[in-house]
Amino acid sequence: MVCTRKTKTLVSTCVILSGMTNIICLLYVGWVTNYIASVYVRGQEPAPDKKLEEDKGDTLKIIERLDHLENVIKQHIQEAPAKPEEAEAEPFTDSSLFAHWGQELSPEGRRMALKQFQYYGYNAYLSDRLPLDRPLPDLRPSGCRNLSFPASLPEVSIVFIFVNEALSVLLRSIHSAMERTPSHLLKEIILVDDNSSNEELKEKLTEYVDKVNGQKPGFIKVVRHSKQEGLIRSRVSGWRAATAPVVALFDAHVEFNVGWAEPVLTRIKENRKRIISPSFDNIKYDNFEIEEYPLAAQGFDWELWCRYLNPPKAWWKLENSTAPIRSPALIGCFIVDRQYFQEIGLLDEGMEVYGGENVELGIRWPLKS
Template structure:
């Protein structure tokens, strides 16, 4: 019995000491992050004479000042240029084994060279895309229960917006054709093409010919928005929204193929509640063979880098036999459908973001904060090309990180944003002295573990 009592006493002592240690660590990190913010990071002095009408507490001004400080950190410590090869040009070297592993073995050496060059430019097999039908059939991957659902005829109309920069013409045309073919005509009001300053003559001439020919039969059905400079994906989506006139706006990349019955379940959910922002379930178009690969049903969340991630819910979460119910989702994967006026009411997207990345997480947080919700619908399926690389630049890391930092500054409180910055920017980038660097890194990791599991 004595041994048992001593053991219990020892365990209790360890638990108490462990709890006290965690509290000390939390207090220490709070002190350190504030110390870093006040001493090592140059913060612009507040401007007391800046006032914003209707902002009595000064919240907007404080956020603007924090963003000014963030820009200083980003400009000093994050490289904005992509990686370069030995010749000074962007390094776009790819092994041909990636493209030809499952396709193209029968091609002649010259055709393989052409296909590889197109792959390096577009990030997918544009050579094969040019040889596929624009109206090709794709497998119906909806759950069985979705095919027996009926929808009312008086659903709201939708404007479909396609965003692109230097996309393959055949891929854009296939996106348009599949949208027209697989969306009921009484629901599809218009298609809007947003060209974010492409330098391809094919997209300037041949695409315009297609638009003009279509509009000669259906006046005003396709609208073209061409930027005079490259604005990036986020501001391009806002440009598309501004051109839309239907009650509902669908914002998509221009390398998708719509499946049958994609629109009705989305429009029904938005009609029931205009504060819902809906994402279809995405399947994969393989970048090399253009085969359709079914993706498992998943929610869309984000990690501590504020980068969007697919989250596969446990099967036990599903109601037995009900695989058609919408999934509540913390974030968006980037392509989404929204009530046009509600989107304006919540502030659209953050147009202070640059190039690419971060807006999907920011919008998810914004919607939940503003009383709305984000849903993924199993009955609405769209296939999306998996690219080997993105079109804007070979290295998007700096832009994605900058935008994520902006999300942290706007939506996290002061303490959390400092912890986030210390965790996600290299330690030397926030000017932590060598004597404290390793110890602070360990401490912040402990705090993040606590925040994840509570």
């Protein structure tokens, strides 16, 4: 088809007008965004955990999410909640804590459990009554149990980050790491206390550490911040205290299962530039039962919130459930070669808000396996 000069001019004019229209729309959306943020959105209480209606614009979604996140940060960081013994429990009859647990508790027991739940966000009352070495179901794919690994693997330092964690939850994390990591692979455990105000995490935790170190001198190191530094700088503090070739950075409300260490250390031994995020299942907040999560990649959405993703087609074609899954992002807990982590600049210590570490490494550095 031959295009005349008149037609070409018309097409060019339409393209220019379209471009101008897009620019005007973007400027308008920016103005509306600022107006809504300052006048309208902040005057409303966002509905937590409620799916936003599909017909709401992306701009309003982002504003409401950020506004909700700001409120959460103020509540949990700047305005520390009252201690369990000081908090006044809300009426417990309709609390989600008792939907699947605690029906047999006395009214006083329910009040105590609810106070701790309101402070910690999980059932610390039940956790205090569970053994540190409680058995866990082995939820690995069947093929994982028959894998063999090199006899020589690098040692690992496990770092736990916490602030005002329930003591029993923290101790179970430590105990499970010691019991379910081969002793020749676990060099040390490092506890980073980001200026907790909970007295249990001072005297009683020190007693536990001294007891362990009495049998294995220097095995547990404690780093205590004089002011609250936040998650990212706390992780870097733990990395700085670590001495093993590999560092595993974890939250302090996890429980390790059998066979977790050998696969990730093997992957790093094969290529020191790999950063590994282990497979996670869920510890239910109310009854501490283990809920199996399907195998998934770890990604993020346009708001940079963490999302579990269906593994890529290339992984499914392998027809091997024991194969590692490449992911565009990380859950906050990960394992990395200690020197390589320094080479790529660690984590950005200027980050102040929870969640940035999930995507930062994948965005700013093209990781290759």
